[in-house]
Amino acid sequence: MDSEDEKTISVRDSKKTALRNKLLTTFYQEGTKSIPDLSDSLQLSIPTITRFLEELAHAGYIIEEGEGFSSGGRRPVLYGLNPNAKFVISVDIGRFIIRIALVNLRNQFIAPVRIINEGLSSQSDILQLIKQESEDLIKQSGISNDKILGAGISLPGLIDIKTGISYSYFTAVGKPLHELFKEIFPFPVFVEHDTKAMALAELSFGLAKGKQNVLCLVLGAGVGLSMIMAGKLYKGNSGFAGEFGHIPVADNGQLCYCGKVGCLETVASGVTLIQNARNGIASGASSKITDLTNNNPEKISLDIIIKAAALGDQYAIALLSRTGESLGKGIATLLHLFNPEMIILGGELSKAGNHITDPIKQTLNQHAIARILRDTELVTTELGENATLMGTVALVINNFFTKGADFPKL
Amino acid sequence: MDSEDEKTISVRDSKKTALRNKLLTTFYQEGTKSIPDLSDSLQLSIPTITRFLEELAHAGYIIEEGEGFSSGGRRPVLYGLNPNAKFVISVDIGRFIIRIALVNLRNQFIAPVRIINEGLSSQSDILQLIKQESEDLIKQSGISNDKILGAGISLPGLIDIKTGISYSYFTAVGKPLHELFKEIFPFPVFVEHDTKAMALAELSFGLAKGKQNVLCLVLGAGVGLSMIMAGKLYKGNSGFAGEFGHIPVADNGQLCYCGKVGCLETVASGVTLIQNARNGIASGASSKITDLTNNNPEKISLDIIIKAAALGDQYAIALLSRTGESLGKGIATLLHLFNPEMIILGGELSKAGNHITDPIKQTLNQHAIARILRDTELVTTELGENATLMGTVALVINNFFTKGADFPKL
DNA sequence: GTAACTTTATAAAAAAAATTAATAAGTCGG
DNA sequence: CCGACTTATTAATTTTTTTTATAAAGTTAC
Numbered sequence: 001m002d003s004e005d006e007k008t009i010s011v012r013d014s015k016k017t018a019l020r021n022k023l024l025t026t027f028y029q030e031g032t033k034s035i036p037d038l039s040d041s042l043q044l045s046i047p048t049i050t051r052f053l054e055e056l057a058h059a060g061y062i063i064e065e066g067e068g069f070s071s072g073g074r075r076p077v078l079y080g081l082n083p084n085a086k087f088v089i090s091v092d093i094g095r096f097i098i099r100i101a102l103v104n105l106r107n108q109f110i111a112p113v114r115i116i117n118e119g120l121s122s123q124s125d126i127l128q129l130i131k132q133e134s135e136d137l138i139k140q141s142g143i144s145n146d147k148i149l150g151a152g153i154s155l156p157g158l159i160d161i162k163t164g165i166s167y168s169y170f171t172a173v174g175k176p177l178h179e180l181f182k183e184i185f186p187f188p189v190f191v192e193h194d195t196k197a198m199a200l201a202e203l204s205f206g207l208a209k210g211k212q213n214v215l216c217l218v219l220g221a222g223v224g225l226s227m228i229m230a231g232k233l234y235k236g237n238s239g240f241a242g243e244f245g246h247i248p249v250a251d252n253g254q255l256c257y258c259g260k261v262g263c264l265e266t267v268a269s270g271v272t273l274i275q276n277a278r279n280g281i282a283s284g285a286s287s288k289i290t291d292l293t294n295n296n297p298e299k300i301s302l303d304i305i306i307k308a309a310a311l312g313d314q315y316a317i318a319l320l321s322r323t324g325e326s327l328g329k330g331i332a333t334l335l336h337l338f339n340p341e342m343i344i345l346g347g348e349l350s351k352a353g354n355h356i357t358d359p360i361k362q363t364l365n366q367h368a369i370a371r372i373l374r375d376t377e378l379v380t381t382e383l384g385e386n387a388t389l390m391g392t393v394a395l396v397i398n399n400f401f402t403k404g405a406d407f408p409k410l
Numbered sequence: 411m412d413s414e415d416e417k418t419i420s421v422r423d424s425k426k427t428a429l430r431n432k433l434l435t436t437f438y439q440e441g442t443k444s445i446p447d448l449s450d451s452l453q454l455s456i457p458t459i460t461r462f463l464e465e466l467a468h469a470g471y472i473i474e475e476g477e478g479f480s481s482g483g484r485r486p487v488l489y490g491l492n493p494n495a496k497f498v499i500s501v502d503i504g505r506f507i508i509r510i511a512l513v514n515l516r517n518q519f520i521a522p523v524r525i526i527n528e529g530l531s532s533q534s535d536i537l538q539l540i541k542q543e544s545e546d547l548i549k550q551s552g553i554s555n556d557k558i559l560g561a562g563i564s565l566p567g568l569i570d571i572k573t574g575i576s577y578s579y580f581t582a583v584g585k586p587l588h589e590l591f592k593e594i595f596p597f598p599v600f601v602e603h604d605t606k607a608m609a610l611a612e613l614s615f616g617l618a619k620g621k622q623n624v625l626c627l628v629l630g631a632g633v634g635l636s637m638i639m640a641g642k643l644y645k646g647n648s649g650f651a652g653e654f655g656h657i658p659v660a661d662n663g664q665l666c667y668c669g670k671v672g673c674l675e676t677v678a679s680g681v682t683l684i685q686n687a688r689n690g691i692a693s694g695a696s697s698k699i700t701d702l703t704n705n706n707p708e709k710i711s712l713d714i715i716i717k718a719a720a721l722g723d724q725y726a727i728a729l730l731s732r733t734g735e736s737l738g739k740g741i742a743t744l745l746h747l748f749n750p751e752m753i754i755l756g757g758e759l760s761k762a763g764n765h766i767t768d769p770i771k772q773t774l775n776q777h778a779i780a781r782i783l784r785d786t787e788l789v790t791t792e793l794g795e796n797a798t799l800m801g802t803v804a805l806v807i808n809n810f811f812t813k814g815a816d817f818p819k820l
Numbered sequence: 821g822t823a824a825c826t827t828t829a830t831a832a833a834a835a836a837a838a839t840t841a842a843t844a845a846g847t848c849g850g
Numbered sequence: 851c852c853g854a855c856t857t858a859t860t861a862a863t864t865t866t867t868t869t870t871a872t873a874a875a876g877t878t879a880c
Contacts, residue, residue: 073827074875236749243746339646483856
């Protein structure tokens, strides 16, 4: 009897919850909507939508948001998410820097992003640092813990989604990452690979919004790739998909830090680019890079090389061109395999603009089947340095609104 | 008023139809099911399921199929698709051979497969040939046209899914393929790329059944690839995804028929393998291939080389090994990008068994990150020569049962 | 500026759909 | 052969959704 009851209630609930979640997701992803809009798109009558919206409004999740347009009749009331109904804390953990943000349901930063100049390469206990800084941020914003939907955390390295274990960091503890972070946060924790978080940001707020098949490249120290396929982030069987930096490209190439020989990263990464610059200048190449670094090869960075190229420095331009060509050959492979509608270039190297995109395009013309190449737009990200943070916010909110079987009361 | 009525009816219908289609799809993909089974999996009460099943049984789509097992209680009645409720005609168009089959809802061939020794390379009007042979097949089987759900057609080449136009065959007419075939078939027509049809077969009946992320390689004259991602066939923006044969691999390679230089197919395809064999033997290599072909280099084929290797011929084994190594390097790229749970090798070359899989595995050990490699099973297809035919059958039936807004009465 | 037409909103009535409950029927194990 | 258990069927009940009617708020054309 009891179990029968429970089952039925859960079925009933699950259907109601499904609709509630669909409404919340729609509001989150598309902003404001009117009742007739929703009636059309969800294939339900106006009174039904009204009933559910009333419930959500009563719970504090949605609010009226002015009037919409009409083609000749009474104007509809627009509804939208109450931005301050819930909040998300987002943590972007890098090798040398950690960023922490507190964001509302309209993806707005509640306070300035906290930046910690420590990271995965530090010797200090960064978990405690993150805990302290987060608590402080929340406290200062005057938001109570029960208003926080969850924490979204991103970090680099190989992360096994089946076990949640990172093979690159926090390996000593041998615990799944979400358990590790659960210990420092009193609310649900969601962990994502940093490059994949960036792709989520592009999908939710960036150039990939509304698109189905998009590749997101992150050109930084290494070469990262995330794939959006059929409108969703593709992770692979264990979450390792997108190891573009380690596909074999050079026949008798250099040894890569991954242990293999001839990986793409050995010819097309930021690290290699900087190494090439240092070697070249040491061998006597004349370049503005020398001035910009006060003749100190240690100071050569991607930023410096890009700056030199922007100043018209031929050597810097040639360096970028060489990297672009290597990348282009790799991207040609992606193009043939994925036939994407768009490829988004991100990461520090993408700031080089035409100095990196032109050699890529040039190489693609050589190495890609024209019919497929013509099908794909190559663009540079328009999201700033907080892209990764925003990606994990979308992760947390979407997870909550789509899966959230237990609908949280305000 | 009228339009309101229509809208409501269509909404009502669409919900009922959705459930009906889900039931039919479940039966098609999983065979027989009992009412309590369905009640559990569809989250609906037993009387509700009973009602819909009665309706479907009345329409002739499903029949009782004996009793199931019980853990101590009344045995459930099993229901399943009525195999002869509807039929599908499937046409596999190759370069030199055309296969036509008539299949029922249980994927059983109603009559022997018709084989026409003409194909896309022929000068004759193969559309008329297909029309005649199909009509004859249907007539001989004594099935009326209205019992045929549709025709599934597969062919090679680049097919643009946005326009339906093939860039490789029937280019003179400039018409979408489905329109071309609609003219010779009096029922709905579904067209699919041959390699992708094969992957559909693996997904529906083969080793990929129930799996999420699988790569299907077709090693024949060329190198074909189809990807199953998140349990669905991935086609790319215009249907060109999977052009694995034309990714750039050789730095200063040979000219490929696609116009580019250094494509994978120039080093790892069946055509290249045969060429290598001919060149080697012409240069004096001693091999059983010479005997098997009566010293006629024209007669060297994949089949012959595989046969020679099976007889222990060292030269043939070395040839296959070389091809396997080239393939392995390409597959390493796939592995890093997709992190699949399984890679299925198909096509004529896969019949070489260990002579081709061992060198592939050997190369993967060299070129793939161990953690990712360990995650993937490399297997050989268990489907026979009718795989492509079966794939298009699944395409037609699934399309009908999932999309089919207009539920066909028997 | 007003009449005619549209679109949106709300409440009560009606219809539809699904579930519950009661009952019956068939099975298994001891 | 009896009791526990699963499945099946029917009617009654509940839940959910839609209709219908009415009102409110705008737009457009004359």
